[in-house]
Amino acid sequence: MTTQLQHPATILVTGATGTVGRPLVHQLVAAGHRVRALSRRPAQADLPPDVEVVAGDLADVASLARAFAGVSAVHLITFAGEGESLVDGDELVRLAERSGVRRATVLGGWDETSVERALEGSAIGWTRLEPVEFMANALEWAQSIRQGGVVRMLAAWPSAVVHEADIAAVAATALTQDGHEGRRYSLSGPEALTPAERVARIAAAVGRPIAFEALDEARERERLRSYGYSEDYVEFGIRLARDPPAEAARIVPTIEQVTGRPARTFAAWAREHADAFRA
Structure with a gap:
């Protein structure tokens, strides 16, 4: 039986003003979820008024304690800052576990990073999104x-x-419903x-x-x-x-299978x- 994450649980979206993060924030808010958005420049985020925008930088895990406080699910990206340096996955996942995160999605790139490797050794149920x-x-x-x-x-x-809205829709489903933990979703x-x-x-x-x-x-x-x-x-x-x-x-049917609507x-x-x- 599929269950949904109960409201008013807080979902944290990292990369919240990015190509996938922004539509993900909008979709989660539209579905009635409490959303917290991580931004290095909160004043410029331009997100819906119901969204709690919190300052923080993935390149500095010590700056993320407030962002993760009370969060039950998180959407993660694997790079940080304008230079797109890779995130320290070990520290980030340890913070997520200490904060009580139960579910995560990761927007994957060409190769796995320390974020995915750290999640594999954690108690967090997570899903990797692999868009073409x-x-x-x-x-x-x-x-x-x-x-x-x-x-x-x-x-x-x-x-x-x-x-990008379809990638976000798969992330929203995986963050709020059971049955997606441990999956690697190729998306086309x-x-x-x-x-x-x-x-x-x-x-x-x-x-x-x-x-x-x-x-x-x-x-x-x-x-x-x-x-x-x-x-x-x-x-x-x-x-x-x-x-x-x-x-x-390669065309795959994952988006329709996960979200129930055609890509x-x-x-x-x-x-x-x-x-x-x-x-």
Whole structure:
């Protein structure tokens, strides 16, 4: 029998103003849960008025005692700060256990971190979320589309991109209902689309033509450097564009199985974010 986390238990969302954290906060509040949001800049969080926004930095576990006090469930990210340094999972999980956390979700990346390893040795029931690629990554194209009506890049492979609100919906379910502990949920959208196909859907959403131009490796390096990425990241981007992971195009039904509703399409995402691409 599936049971729900009883109100008025407090759920802590780390990364609360991020791509997944923000919709997760909104969904939990809409479902009637008491939500506490962790932010390094509480005054700029811009979250619903019912949300308790608490200052803290995952890079400094000592700053998190107030955030974790009285919390029964927590959504965790594995990096901290603008530099995206990895979190000290051992200290973080020890704090969560001392605070009485019973459930956790972790937004996973390419590899496991000390957060997952610490949770494996803890008494906390936890769930790892493994999205293929955020639909929101397309926002990186916004400036190029607004200024020149074109997207230029090397990668041409299809990706089963997933809507950030769907990732949040899986997290909300796992945080508030039984039966998800110990699970690793691969998450995808309902279709695998190449960058050119995603650009075409953005064009339909904004109502004007947008070109797609395939780059060679030299020009792709220039493009990645223009974002301020390090040389190591630039070379990683080249390798990824040439040799994508096998899972990138794999479509899985997890979102509908967990939440009871179909995964959102990229066309729907493009309509929701059309203003970001308009000149």
